[in-house]
Amino acid sequence: xTKQELDEKNYGAKDIQVLEGLEPVRKRPGMYIGTTGSKxxxxxxxxxxxxxxxxxxxxxxxxxxxxxxxxxxxxxxxNGRGIPVDIxxxxxxxAVELVFTVLHAGGKFxxxxxxxxxxxxxxxxxxxxxxxxxxxxxxxxxxxKYTEEFHSPEVNGEIKSGVVKTPLWSEPDKTHSRGTRVTxxxxxxxFGKEKYNFETISRHISELAYLNAGLKxxxxxxxxxxxxxxxxxxxxxxxxxxxxxxxxxxKEPIYSEPVYIEKRTDKCQVLLAFxxxxxxxxxxxxxxxxxxxxxxxxxxxxxxxxxTNVLNEFGKSKNLIKDKQGSYKGEDFREGMTAVLSVxxxxxxxxxxxxxxxGNPEAKKMVEDAVTETLKExxxxxxxxxxxxxxxxxxxxxxxxxxxxxAKDVARKMNTMTTSALVGKLAACTGKRPELNELYIVEGDxxxxxxKQGRDRRFQAILPLRGKVLNAEKSNxxxxxxxxxxxxxxxxxxxxVGNSFDISKLRYNxxxxxxxxxxxxxxxxxxxxxxFFRYMRELVVEGHVYIGMPPLYKxxxxxxxxxxxxxxxxxxxxxxAGRGYTLQRYKGLGEMNPEQLWxxxxxxxxxxxxxxxxxxxAEAESMVILLMGTDSKSRKDYIFENAxxxxxxxxxxxxx
Numbered sequence: 204x205t206k207q208e209l210d211e212k213n214y215g216a217k218d219i220q221v222l223e224g225l226e227p228v229r230k231r232p233g234m235y236i237g238t239t240g241s242k243x244x245x246x247x248x249x250x251x252x253x254x255x256x257x258x259x260x261x262x263x264x265x266x267x268x269x270x271x272x273x274x275x276x277x278x279x280x281x282n283g284r285g286i287p288v289d290i291x292x293x294x295x296x297x298a299v300e301l302v303f304t305v306l307h308a309g310g311k312f313x314x315x316x317x318x319x320x321x322x323x324x325x326x327x328x329x330x331x332x333x334x335x336x337x338x339x340x341x342x343x344x345x346x347x348k349y350t351e352e353f354h355s356p357e358v359n360g361e362i363k364s365g366v367v368k369t370p371l372w373s374e375p376d377k378t379h380s381r382g383t384r385v386t387x388x389x390x391x392x393x394f395g396k397e398k399y400n401f402e403t404i405s406r407h408i409s410e411l412a413y414l415n416a417g418l419k420x421x422x423x424x425x426x427x428x429x430x431x432x433x434x435x436x437x438x439x440x441x442x443x444x445x446x447x448x449x450x451x452x453x454k455e456p457i458y459s460e461p462v463y464i465e466k467r468t469d470k471c472q473v474l475l476a477f478x479x480x481x482x483x484x485x486x487x488x489x490x491x492x493x494x495x496x497x498x499x500x501x502x503x504x505x506x507x508x509x510x511t512n513v514l515n516e517f518g519k520s521k522n523l524i525k526d527k528q529g530s531y532k533g534e535d536f537r538e539g540m541t542a543v544l545s546v547x548x549x550x551x552x553x554x555x556x557x558x559x560x561x562g563n564p565e566a567k568k569m570v571e572d573a574v575t576e577t578l579k580e581x582x583x584x585x586x587x588x589x590x591x592x593x594x595x596x597x598x599x600x601x602x603x604x605x606x607x608x609x610a611k612d613v614a615r616k617m618n619t620m621t622t623s624a625l626v627g628k629l630a631a632c633t634g635k636r637p638e639l640n641e642l643y644i645v646e647g648d649x650x651x652x653x654x655k656q657g658r659d660r661r662f663q664a665i666l667p668l669r670g671k672v673l674n675a676e677k678s679n680x681x682x683x684x685x686x687x688x689x690x691x692x693x694x695x696x697x698x699x700v701g702n703s704f705d706i707s708k709l710r711y712n713x714x715x716x717x718x719x720x721x722x723x724x725x726x727x728x729x730x731x732x733x734x735f736f737r738y739m740r741e742l743v744v745e746g747h748v749y750i751g752m753p754p755l756y757k758x759x760x761x762x763x764x765x766x767x768x769x770x771x772x773x774x775x776x777x778x779x780a781g782r783g784y785t786l787q788r789y790k791g792l793g794e795m796n797p798e799q800l801w802x803x804x805x806x807x808x809x810x811x812x813x814x815x816x817x818x819x820x821a822e823a824e825s826m827v828i829l830l831m832g833t834d835s836k837s838r839k840d841y842i843f844e845n846a847x848x849x850x851x852x853x854x855x856x857x858x859x
Contacts, residue, residue, distance in 0.1 A: 225304065225333035225364040229355075232393060235330045242818070244394045245403060247334055250327030251279045251385050256411055256493050258283025259418050260547065264382065269408065269422040271399050272429075278386035285344035286383050288371060297371045299340060303332045303353060304365055331387055332365035334394075338387035343380040347373045355390060362392070405435040406822050413449075414493050414545050416442030443476045443543040450488075450541050450821060453828045454480035457539070457592035464581050466573035470549065471566075473573040475506065477542035479596050483679035484737055485537040488821050489544040491561050492551055497744060497820050500554075500561025502546045505570030507533050513578045514593065523594045531597045534702065538600035546570060603681060629695050630655045630665040642666060642695060642711040643751065643805070646718040646727055649793030650800075654717070657797030658805055664711065666695055671727055675734040676831035689734065698739065706741045714742065715812065717751035717804065719791040732815060733831045736823060743815055750813040753792055753804045760784035766803050768811065 228235050236243040248269075258264040264283035271277050287298035294301055306329050332338045332353050342349040352369040355362055389397070404422045412420050421436035439445040447461040461478040489496045489503050496502070511533035518524035524531065546561075548569065554560040582590065630651075634640050642664045645651045651667025658665055673686045680701055683689055693700050697710040716731050718724035728750060735743050742748055754766035756773050760781040767773035777786075789795065795803070804810050817823045 225306065225329060227306070228330050228333035229362060229364040229393075232334055236334070239393050239395075241394075241397045241400070241403075242816075244389050244397045245399070245407075247327075247331040247387075247389065248277060248279070248399070248404070249407065251331050251387075252408070252411070253327060253493065254385075255279055255281035255283060255383070256415065256418075259415055260493060265418060267408075267418070267420045269404060269420075271401060271404070271422065271424045273425060273427045274388065275398050276386060276388040277399055278384055280382060280384035282380075282382040285342040285349075285381050286340070288342055288344070288349045288373075297351070299342060299349070300351060300367065300371060302328050303338065303340060303351075304367070305329060328385070329365065331385070334390055335365070335387040336390045336392075337368070338365065338385065341384045341386075343376055343378075343382050346376055346379055348376040348380075349373045401433065401435075403818065406818070409435075409437045410446075410495070410821060411493060412437035412439050413443055413446035413543075414490055416440055443474055443545055446488075446543045446821075447476045447478050447541055450486065450543075450824060450828075451478050451480050453825075454482055454541070456480050457596060458586070458589045460589075462578075462581055462585065462589060464574065464577035466577045468573075471569045471573065472545075472547040473570055473577075474545040475542065475574060475577075477540050479539045479592055480541060482539045482676070484539065484676070485534070486541045486824055487537075487544065488542070488824070489546070489561075491546050491548065491553070491566075493545075493547075494551075494553070495820065496553075496559060496561050497817065498554075498560035501563055501566040502544065502561050502570045505567040506542075506544050506574055507537070508567075509571045509574035509578065510536060513575055513582070514597070517579070517582050518594055518597075521590070523590070531601050532604065535597040535600040535604060536593070539596055544570075603679060628666060628691050630658075630660075632660055632662050632664040634662045637710050638712045640664065640711045641713040641715060643715045643717050644668060644692065644731065645792070646724060647791070647793060650717070650719075650791065650795075653793065653795055653797045653800045654805065657799075657801035659801075663805065664695070666692065668727070672730050672734060674730060674831055675737045676827060680738065683734070683738070696739075696742075698742070701738045704739055704741065706745065709742070709747065712747060713749055713812075714747050715749045715751045717753065717792065720753060720755055720789075721791075729830050733827050736817075736827055740817075744817055746814055746816060748815040750815060751804055752811040752813060753789065753795070753800075755789060757787040757789065757799075758784055759787075 232239050232243065236246040252267065252269070255264070255267045258281055259267065264281050267279065267281045269277065269279050286302055289298060290296065291298050291301055294305075333355070335353075335355065337352065337354040339350065339352045349371055350369070350373075351367070351371040353365050354368040355364045355366070357363075389399075401422065401424045408420045408422055412418050417438065417440055419436070419438045421434055423434040424432045426432050441448075444461050444463050451461075457479045461476045463476045464473075465475070466473045487499070487503060487506075489499060489506075491500075491502060511531075514536050515524065515530040518531070546566065546569075548563070548566060550563070552562045554562045632640055640662050643654055643658070643666065645654050645665055645667050648667050648669065651665055654665045654667075668688055670688065672688045672692075673683050675683060684693075684700070695710070696714065697708045698704050698706060699708070714735075716728050718727045732743075732748070735748055752768055754768050755770075756767040756776075758765050758767065758773075758776050758780055760783060762781060765776055767776050777784075792800065792804075802809060
């Protein structure tokens, strides 16, 4: 009998592993938090913060404070009702203990207790506990302070996740406070050396403050002795109206105040604010129960449908749209629009635990009905400048769309172009599997020539850029598509662009921008990233865009040649360099021969890539506007304060 036959014969019930308690989380953390890198570590913090936000959203509190400590432990405190501490009638354990030790245990399933919540499956608190070295929960309610502690010890080589260390105990609280504080240390055995980032947390909670008008929320970082180092606090009484104003502050609004509508029912709450600017970009930021839906979903579809129908109906009734014009398209009304849509509803169905797209079919009709009713009322009361601004902008957009060089026609033509248009520009790879292929977008013919000679032509394609592409922030799609370099790039990727973009047609899994490490190179990277973000956003959101990292220096001595990628790395190398070394400073990629370029920048075994990600769509929006928009003073101030073209430490390095 063969080994395979023996294995099949002996495979039985004893081989079925049953994971108890929180073990599934520790065994497969990626299923719950997406990644065990920085993003995943911040995700377990957001789960705890979401619980506090749910208290605020349901009118049981108004203050949340986050504290980051030197050992990377972190706490979240709110003044909500406090997690229940009484004994569960069936489980015979304190409710707070169940919340932190049992998956799918929580109060979010009961609509009577939580009208709206961001929790998906009731796993947030327990997942945070499972992936922490220790966790402490403190509850203030009923004139007492309750405390329970958990830890994840290693027993006989196995980690026991989130087990009770100190059972629930109480003490009198003369202050009669109420609320919950959760303090925990993300387990280095899961997250390695990752650390909580003050700026990342600040950006996230500032959005939460906008989405919950009147919420007071802060983050404080502490020194080693426990004293506060720095604090950022946020509170916006105007809510999402203030959010829209912050997003348009570096643009040129067509009318001064955003249009704001709200509709509240027992089934849903819909808040919408929008403002048009003298740009060509539509920017919609949507949220469901305070969770950002970066990939949109059914609620966005309902909003767009209602907006188009209501504005067309209103325009015709006021003779703002002539009969011969018919109706404007939705994209006409949304050109130059910055909108924030915040929906709160029951039984949210996100696609995936990381919550990026709303899947509830009923959300489309709920949002469509709410926007239809309230937008009609808002337009009837709106100032003349608002009405004129909306319809004049739509008229210009429609005219551009209907012209012979409109974006859709050009994109359709480009999709039918033959590869002959790329001859002399794109050096294609021979591989036929897009998931393995890479496209290097290289600055200049000289560097492009070296890259073509140095690459592995089986999976690496090279596209040299001759000059700088147009600024997507200052040009409409028609003008952008007249740019030969951009047309070539779009054709090479194969996805189409704008409304015609189709990620399934992408010919390369990695799209790598390779430019010199100087001001011109940084400008080229910014131009390309702005174009991708505006017209191929899914390319960035799904992690296909990378920055190549060429070295700045070459050091050679008796032990051989080594490369330094920034000044700090150079300093360390020089300290260990032998006598008689030579130092070369690369002024550009064109100074490297093909072998050097392969060794340092192209080879998956030795190169360093930076993946471009979008942690916050609103933050990315603001950064693109700042760097590529019309406000030159703000851009200059930011560059002088932050630019260092030799630094890599702010980016995630990916080998391979």
